Amino acid sequence: MKYSFKDDYSEGCHPHILKKLIETNFEQTANANYGQDVFTKEAKASIHKKLNHPKAEIHLVSGGTQANLVVISSLLKPYEAVISAESGHIEVHETGAIEATGHKVLAIPTEDGKLSPNLIQPTLDAHKDEHQVLPRMVYISNATELGTIYSQQELHELSSFCKEKGLLLFMDGARLGTALTSSSNNLDLELIAKYMDVFYIGGTKNGALLGEAIVICNPELQANFRFALKQKGALLAKGRLLGIQFLELFTDDLFFELGKYANRQAEVLSKAIEDKGFEFLAPTESNQVFPILPKTLIQKLQEKYEFHIWQAYNETHDVIRLVTSWATPLDKVQEFINDLED
Amino acid sequence: MKYSFKDDYSEGCHPHILKKLIETNFEQTANANYGQDVFTKEAKASIHKKLNHPKAEIHLVSGGTQANLVVISSLLKPYEAVISAESGHIEVHETGAIEATGHKVLAIPTEDGKLSPNLIQPTLDAHKDEHQVLPRMVYISNATELGTIYSQQELHELSSFCKEKGLLLFMDGARLGTALTSSSNNLDLELIAKYMDVFYIGGTKNGALLGEAIVICNPELQANFRFALKQKGALLAKGRLLGIQFLELFTDDLFFELGKYANRQAEVLSKAIEDKGFEFLAPTESNQVFPILPKTLIQKLQEKYEFHIWQAYNETHDVIRLVTSWATPLDKVQEFINDLED
Amino acid sequence: MKYSFKDDYSEGCHPHILKKLIETNFEQTANANYGQDVFTKEAKASIHKKLNHPKAEIHLVSGGTQANLVVISSLLKPYEAVISAESGHIEVHETGAIEATGHKVLAIPTEDGKLSPNLIQPTLDAHKDEHQVLPRMVYISNATELGTIYSQQELHELSSFCKEKGLLLFMDGARLGTALTSSSNNLDLELIAKYMDVFYIGGTKNGALLGEAIVICNPELQANFRFALKQKGALLAKGRLLGIQFLELFTDDLFFELGKYANRQAEVLSKAIEDKGFEFLAPTESNQVFPILPKTLIQKLQEKYEFHIWQAYNETHDVIRLVTSWATPLDKVQEFINDLED
Amino acid sequence: MKYSFKDDYSEGCHPHILKKLIETNFEQTANANYGQDVFTKEAKASIHKKLNHPKAEIHLVSGGTQANLVVISSLLKPYEAVISAESGHIEVHETGAIEATGHKVLAIPTEDGKLSPNLIQPTLDAHKDEHQVLPRMVYISNATELGTIYSQQELHELSSFCKEKGLLLFMDGARLGTALTSSSNNLDLELIAKYMDVFYIGGTKNGALLGEAIVICNPELQANFRFALKQKGALLAKGRLLGIQFLELFTDDLFFELGKYANRQAEVLSKAIEDKGFEFLAPTESNQVFPILPKTLIQKLQEKYEFHIWQAYNETHDVIRLVTSWATPLDKVQEFINDLED
Known part of the structure; x- marks a missing residue:
């Protein structure tokens, strides 16, 4: 059996969660199903302590694509569009989930998966009248799909820009756990809640069996969100599982x-990997590593490990993606490093 | 704390499931996420043994509304409609989930929550040309929202009728577990797979934390269903949880x-309840009981128990709904019965 | 060739329109296409004189289904629903156009095609939480699909009720021309603009080749409506034709x-027809007549005339629908009357 | 009043059309409204003579965006996507009309507005599994938005490629009239009907008040198309106007x-313009001309003429777009040419 560095959702969940599931298993949550149970309430209270934003509203859902499609479709009018990096999850890896709810995704090429006012402005300039969609939301990921993270300064600028332009700002935080604990990070949940209109905190890729916590910071966007959730099949009968x-x-x-x-x-x-003299597609800022390796070495590594070949680099080299998680044993990391030697 | 007869999803899950979650927690399922893991494969194999329908395709999703909206939206063309009983879950309790995917639900009043060729024919007759939607699917629930169940004869007739009329037949089996184990039942999964184009087997209301197993029996309807699932946010990264x-x-x-x-x-x-001389809105055929009780008695019962007041009956009586489940202790049932005495 | 009383759109248009099309044919409307031309501006100014509601915004589109689907889809959030009479055009004769934009139509049975607060209230009562759609708009037709019309008192009550309940009020005026000139009518465009949030003035069924004038009375609903029009294919390049x-x-x-x-x-x-002793399905208030006639007489009439058999009445009688228009010659009416004699 | 070279839809229609409208104005088309009238039948017969493709089905609609959205939404499954040039009308100038029906547009950069197998293949390669949309249709425009046209060889290759890859091929022919009469053209309607699954013949930009004739060549795609038309508000009550x-x-x-x-x-x-030594953004192959002119000259021309400034070229030059039509008087062309002199 090969060891896998393919992703951060190949194991079950942190044992504390299983323990709590067992302890609470026979408590009834009637009158309080579909996410109104006591566990969910306590979970929200715990998250609120980190947000320091009493007006924020929290909703728990089962996955990232679901979070993205419910948020975006409930906040945009039919002719409004969402701006995303070309590498954004909603643009490439959700099977047109956003378009299926009726909205165009306006994709912008980026170097490192991150959007900035300078990158967004030309798209605004290109949309002038009713013959084109109306850009209304900016979607960012933190950490990005390239493992990079936003700094406070970057979010501050993006947030000011969006406010000035009448754009809603939405952060996909499927990997927010590793973004906020990166050694390069200078953000926290309180700052994020201050800068964002909506964001979510990813559980699936950070130790849960499933679950993302959507935080609607902007009170004007909160009305009737549970209707939107139910309509998209996102309200679990046993909401306790998420709570x-x-x-x-x-x-x-x-x-x-x-x-x-x-x-x-x-x-x-x-x-x-760096010490061995290899280069990277993007700097390692969180739990995704994108080294550029010789194809011969890659082939050798594939005999013992699973990982994605991310993209071709040149005739002799490819970029691979290695993902670590809460469940990655240090000895497997060490073993992999040893195997880098030819 | 009142004991609740409100529904069949107020507790966690059967302990065997928790045990297996713990045992398998650290097994990696890489290369096999999003529902292609070994647990899901074994689960499908076990279900297949009951179906005796090798061409059927099985997909696991997290909830009933999700199952309904993915199945219906992936099988209908934009102008095609689905026929449902007026009491059908898709018509009344899914916040317009089906319409949100673009399809009209044609609702038919019924006595007992069940559809039959005679009830459906007038709706077909009323849809004659391109100024109206094209009826293309019949949606039934088994057990129904009134706790009643279909007999083999009824399904046989419905299936023949649908084939003759070019209608797809889809069964919502959120409560199929209690339907198939009802003392009045003469169906099994094999027969259902024979009669239906698509159906699903409900886990959430029969001992799971979450999960419904969609079975696409008709091979012509199977292509690319995983695309439909992903687009609607229905593919869990850790599909192992469902498997x-x-x-x-x-x-x-x-x-x-x-x-x-x-x-x-x-x-x-x-x-x-019958022995005490009370009557029922519908016969008790599965795990839902709809007694017609005096309001005074209802008030007294509400002090100790939670349950739905289903509908008004007359000035002095209301219909209540009592739901039992795999987790209902016999002593609570007995206690409730004792409390029926005035 | 049989003479047709089938509908009010079987001829071309009033000759004044053709004359004006010829006169203006070679005037260029550049910089002003898609409905921003001088003819459209003048048309709007003329309508505004009748509305006495300077803040109202007018948009011309090509047909009734188009008007209904653009208005409703642009004003409702995904989980919001529109209430209609069961006989309403959006419910029965638009091939699920509203549902295709994602919204449920909540249909209410009526005697005469008209809605009232008393008829609507039970539907509001039945929609309590996020497991059901949120009723947000009331759709009425004037004249109705049964030829009946609303009185000022009725609209006043409906409007007050809707304001109180937070419901938008929308009138389909495909046959507003005959409604407002009925001998029973006590409304005018000014009053309608006062009571409605949105309505439209039908051209197609009252002398135009095509065209409906949507009037958005409520300023809060006006933003970006041209985006909604364009997206649904409702902005004609040569908007002059509508203007x-x-x-x-x-x-x-x-x-x-x-x-x-x-x-x-x-x-x-x-x-x-009344003088001959026949009865009617609904009172004749506008240009639609619904007599209940012996089947033998109907058969005889069908040899010379075309008309709809509206519905079965009893074993010997059916209801037919006769529609007159701006183009119906009096001698054809007289001839038909003569043919009523057995 | 400035003379406009802005577009090919700034005048009314060819006088023959007005004449015929007058002649036929009072003929009744009952039993035959919504596009089933005798004029529409004759029109279809005339088009069929050019197609030499008896199995093709023809439908008349009012505009290009409408044609695009009805065709695409009726032929694709929810998770299927349409491939378009980045300059394609559906990608840039239809306010997200395609996405509003639920489908992603996969846009490909091109030199001249035209797609080819080589340009399309990388997009197919990039779509591998159910986490991405399934490319299912190729949308081309002829003439393109840059005035270029397809040759027989190009269409032949594209058609063979699409058949091989299981892609439907759809041509937006809003400007097919000038494409097929270009001096570089070697196609005709018969060849187009042979190569395409669906296409449409544009009336609005070639002498009609409004109207596009959709031709569904592939018999497997024809079922129930009138349902699709009605649902999107595309069936005109007085279909005679299109016929x-x-x-x-x-x-x-x-x-x-x-x-x-x-x-x-x-x-x-x-x-x-060429004789004066100016260059062009694209070769002039049909009725759109894209000269690169000095800004000073453009300013001078703008005093007497209306036209689009298409895009910036460099510090001193811009690209403008000049469009001619059936209604452009030769003396205005001559006058413009004279005004090119500095």
Whole structure:
């Protein structure tokens, strides 16, 4: 059996979660299903402590594509569009989920997966009248699909720009856990809640079985969101399953610990690869590492490990993606590093 | 704390499922996420044994509304409509999920929640040309929202009628577990797979944390269904969570045992209520009981129990709904029966 | 060739319109296409004189289904629904156009095609939480699909009720021309603009080749409506075609004259039928007449005339629909009356 | 009043059409509305003579965006996408009309507005599994938005490629009239009907008041198309208006004469501009001319003429777009040429 560095969702969940599921299994949550149970309430309270934004509203859903499609479709009018990096998850890896709800995604090429006012402005300039869609939202990912992260300065500028242009700002935080615990990070949930109109905190890729916590910071966008959730099949009858998981993740900062652990494994990997003289497609800032390796070495590594070949680089080299997680054992990282030697 | 007879999803899940989650927690499922893991494969194999329909294709999703909206939207053309009982879940309790995918629901009043060729024919007659939607699918629930169940004869007639009229036949089996273990039942999964184009087997209301197993029996309807799932946010990254649950439910017939147990509690309740001289809105055939009780008695019962007041009956009486499940303790049933005494 | 009383759109258009099309044919409307040409501007100014509602915004589109689907889809959020009479055009004769934009139509049975607060209230009562759609708009037709019309008192009550309940009020005026010139009518465009959030003035069924004038009375609903029009394919490149027609219809009150003429023919028909002792499905209030006739007589009439058999009445009688228009010659009406004699 | 070279839809229609409208104005088309009237039938018969493809089905609609959205939405499954040039009308100038029906547009950069197998293949390669949309249709424009046209060889290759890859091929022929009468053209309607699955013949930009004739060549795609039309508000009650126009356009080859005339004016313009030493963004192949002119000259021309400034070229020059039509008087072309002199 090969060890896999393919992604951060190949194991079950952190044992604390399983323990809590067992403890609470026979408690009835009647009158309080579909996400109104006591566990979900406690989970929200725990998250609120980190947000310091009492007006924010929190909703738990089962996955990232679901979070993206419910948020975007509930906030845009039919002719309004969402701006995304060309590498954005909604643009490339959600099977047209956003378009299926009726909205165009306006994709912008980027170097590192991050959007900025300078990159967005030309798209605004190109949309002048009713013969084109009306750009109304900016979608960003943090960490991005290239593992890079936003700094406070970058979010501040983006947020000011969006406010000035009448654009809503939405962050896909499927990997927010590793973004916020990156050694380069200077953001926290409180700042994010201040800058964003909406964002979500990813559980699936940071220790939960499933679950993303959508935070609607802007009170004007909060009305009737549960209707939107139900309509898209996003209200779980046993909402407790999501509540219990976020409750555990936000008890004693488990969420941040798991992110930090994943990042540390990535750093070790990245450092070792760098030390061998290899280069990278993007700097290693969170739990995704994109080294450029000789195809011969890649073939050898594939005998023992699973990972994505991300893209072709040149005739002799490809870029691969290595992902670490809360569940990656240090000895597997070490083993991989040893196997880098020819 | 009041005991709740409100629904069949107020507890966690059957302990076997939790046990298996723990046992398998650290097994990696890379190369096999999003529902292609080994647990899901084994679960499908177990279900297939019951279907005896090798060409059927099985997909696991997280909930009933999600199952309904993915199935219906992926099988209908834009101008095609689905026929449902007026009491059907898609018509009343899914926040317009089907219409949100672009399709009209043609609702037909029924006595007992069940559709038949005679009830459907007038709707076909009323749809003559391109100024009206084209009826293309019949949606039924088994057990129905009134707890009634279909007999083999009824399904046989409905299936023949649909084939003759060019209508697809789709069964919402959110409560199929209690339907198939009802003492009045003469159907099994094999027969259902024979009569239906598509149906699903409900886990959420029969012992799972979440999960419904969609079975596409008609091979002509199977192409590219995973695209439809992904687009609607219905592919869980950790598909193992669904796989493990159905694997357990279909090991040693746990699924059927749990349904049988729920039905037995309902029978005991129903019999006792009948013995006290009360009548019912619908016959008790599965795990839902709809007694017509004096408002004074209802008020008294509400002090100790939670349940839905289903509808007004007359000035002095209301209909209530009592739901039992795999988790309903017999002593709570007995206690409730004792409390029926004035 | 049989003479047709089937509908009010079987001929071309009023000759004034053709004359104006010829006169203006070679004037260029560049910089002003897609409905921003001088003819459209003048047409809007003429309509505005009748509205006495300077803040109202007018948009010309080509047909009724198009008007309904653009208005409704641009004003509702995804989970919001529109209430309609069961006989409403959007419910029965638009091939699910509204559902195709994602919205459920909540249909209410009526006696005469008209909605009232009493009829609407139970639907509001039945929609309590996020498991059901949120009723947000009331759609009425004037004249209705049964030829009946609303009185000022009725609209006043409906409007107050909708304001109180937070419902938008939208009138389909495909046959507003005959409604406003009915001998029972006590409304005018000014009053309608006062009571409605949105309505439209039908050209197609009252002398134009095609065209409906949407009037958005409520300023809060006006933003970006041209984006909605363009997206649904409702902005004609040569918007002049619509502008010229409404300009002619609202010159010297031609619009009202045509409606009055159509109603007069219907009255003559209706009176004669009544005099022969026949009854009606609905009172004749505008240009649609619904007599209940013996099947034998209907068969005889069908040899010379075309008309709809509206519905079965009893074993010996059916209801037919006779429609008159601006183009119905009085001698054809007289001939039909003569043919009523057995 | 400035003379406009802005577009080919700034005048009314060819006088033959007005004449026919007058002649037929009072003929009743009952039993035959919504596009089933005798004029529409005759128009279709005339078009069929050119197609030599008896199995093709023809439908008349009012505009190009409408044609595009009905065709695409009725032929694709929810998760299927359409490939277009980045300059394609559906990608840039239809306010997200295609996305509003639920489908992603996959846009490909091109030199000259034309797609080819080589340009399309990388997009197919990039779409591998259910996490991305499924490319299913190729949309081309002829003439393109840059005035270029497809050759027989190019269409042949594209058609073979699409058949091989299981892609439907759809041509937007809003400007097919000038494409087929270009001096570089070697295609005709018969060849186009052979190569395409669906295409449409544009009336609006070639002498009609409004109207596009959709031709569904592939019999497997024809079922129930009138349902799709009605649902999108594309069936005109007085379908005669479309029928009469196409009947006139296809009587004595008026359609082709008008295209030829427009092209001749463009050629004269283009030749004169070339003779003055100016260059072009794209070769002049039909009725759109894209010269690169000094900004000073453009300013001077703008005093007497209206036209689009298409894009910036460099510090001193811009690209403008000049469009000629069936209605462009030769003396205006000559006058413009004279005004090119500094």
